[in-house]
Each structure stands twice: as structure tokens, then as C-alpha cells.
Amino acid sequence: MTPNPVDEMKRFAAEAAARRVVSGMVVGLGTGSTAIHAVPALGQRLRGGDLRDIRAVPTSYQSLIAAREWKIPVVGLDEIERIDLAIDGADEVAPDLSLIKGGGAAQTREKIIAALAVDFTVVVDETKLVDRLGSRMPVPVEVLPFALAPVAKAIERLGGSPTLRMAVRKAGPVVTDQGNLILDVRFAAIPDPVGLERELKMIPGTLENGIFVRLARRVLIASQTQGVPTVRELLPPGDGLPR
Numbered sequence: 001m002t003p004n005p006v007d008e009m010k011r012f013a014a015e016a017a018a019r020r021v022v023s024g025m026v027v028g029l030g031t032g033s034t035a036i037h038a039v040p041a042l043g044q045r046l047r048g049g050d051l052r053d054i055r056a057v058p059t060s061y062q063s064l065i066a067a068r069e070w071k072i073p074v075v076g077l078d079e080i081e082r083i084d085l086a087i088d089g090a091d092e093v094a095p096d097l098s099l100i101k102g103g104g105a106a107q108t109r110e111k112i113i114a115a116l117a118v119d120f121t122v123v124v125d126e127t128k129l130v131d132r133l134g135s136r137m138p139v140p141v142e143v144l145p146f147a148l149a150p151v152a153k154a155i156e157r158l159g160g161s162p163t164l165r166m167a168v169r170k171a172g173p174v175v176t177d178q179g180n181l182i183l184d185v186r187f188a189a190i191p192d193p194v195g196l197e198r199e200l201k202m203i204p205g206t207l208e209n210g211i212f213v214r215l216a217r218r219v220l221i222a223s224q225t226q227g228v229p230t231v232r233e234l235l236p237p238g239d240g241l242p243r
Contacts, residue, residue, distance in 0.1 A: 005224060009125035010034040010089075012229040013222035015041045017087040017123045023052045026080050028113040029063040029072075030088025031106040034123050036066055038087045043070025057083060059113050060106040060177055077116070086117035091137045091210070092130045093122065093219050097236045098193045100133055102140030102210030105165070105176050111208055114215045122216045126223040133193050133211070138163070138184035139200070140210040145181050147205025152183060154203045158196070160185040180207055 014037035021027055021042060029039060045051040055075045058064035067074050088110055092100040099122065101107050114120045130136060141162070143151045152162045165174040165182040174182050190196055190211075197211040219234040 009222035011037040013123040013220045014038040016231045017121045025084040028083045028086025029058045031060040031104040032089040034089035039066040059109040083117040085119045094133045097216040099212040100137050107210040108208035119217045122219040134190035138186045141183045142180050142207040144205045151205045
């Protein structure tokens, strides 16, 4: 079977991030179709003896199950002092490295892990790059079921158009790992991601939203040139880190 070119780019980016992990690290494991490729890459390095004594903090049941399948030791936040490197994907990446995340409905745990990480490395294929945040993807907002109606009305007052996310392979809405619901919110424009993130979080009944600002340390972007996958690194504007 011929590999899907986009999936191959996702795998290539995730494997590049996994190579940044060294023995003894605590690693945040992201959620979604790109970041999940980092798990087998780390598992294979552990099996081969290239890595030792790493511990993982999963951001979802998806990454937890994958880590267990590959025999990667898993720990909770109460067992560690810091996260050395977190690897996760994104649904949109703007030039300033602000992100929209939450396509996998795990943005709450993902944001906690990203904020705790010394190095939050984002892995994407080139289709996720945008000129401005919100130009393609809605902003996921995690909402307490009890507060769904008033939260939706408050979001509309902010200029958003909320839609309850429905499940694909089950009847009813998507339910997060915390037992909450997801509103996917379209905005005509997001000129101030920092301000919008704050305003959404201030609505009573919301838990977290998918706007990630000032968290990404770098973005690894996979693309293909004449069928050959390559990865380039994007750093925040003005960052003096070596490329």
C-alpha cells in the first residue's frame, strides 16, 4: 500500500522532534495525528538502548494508551518537578508561533503540559501554516455541560459563531477526557489572540480554549520536495536560538 504523503510528512516531523529527547528526560506526549507518531519513535529508541530512563506525561487517553503499548514509563504531574520537552501538533501555526489547537479535543491538558515544558516543540506538516490565526480552523472551547447555553450566548457577544462538536463514530456530542463538551467557534478575524484567549477563559463555565500564545519554543515543519520529506525549524520572532 502506497503511504499517504501527508501522513508521511506528519511522521517525519514527529520523528525529528523525538530525536531531540535524551536519556533522563521527562517528556510531554501530545495528542493527534501528527504528535502521536513521536510515541513509536521514542519506543523504538528505548528498545534499542539509545534512550534510557525517560518518563512520559500523556496529554490524553490516546497518548496514554500509545505510551503503554510501547512500554514508555508514564508519570503524573504530582510525580515530577518539570517537563523537559513536550512534543505536540497544531491545527494552525501563525508566523509568530501562536497556535490553534484542540482538533483532538485535548487542548486543556495540552495547554497545561505546554505551559510546564521547558521546551514546547510543535510538529506539523506544511498545510498547517497560516498568515493569521483563525483563517481556516475554529477555536475549540471546552465547556461544562451545565453551562453550554449561557457560554454559547456569551461567545456570540464576543463575535464568535459557536457549534457543538458532534462525534463521528458514536451518536451525540464529543465528550472530552474531563467529561465536558466542545464548542468549535468561528471568528471573522482574530486580531488579538492574547486578548481573545483571555476573554474566552473569563466566561463562567469554560474550562480552556484552543488559542496557544507565547508557549511554542519552536515549530518543526515537514514538507516534501520531489517526493523527499524534509523538516525545517521555525523559531519565534527575535529568538536568538541557533537553527
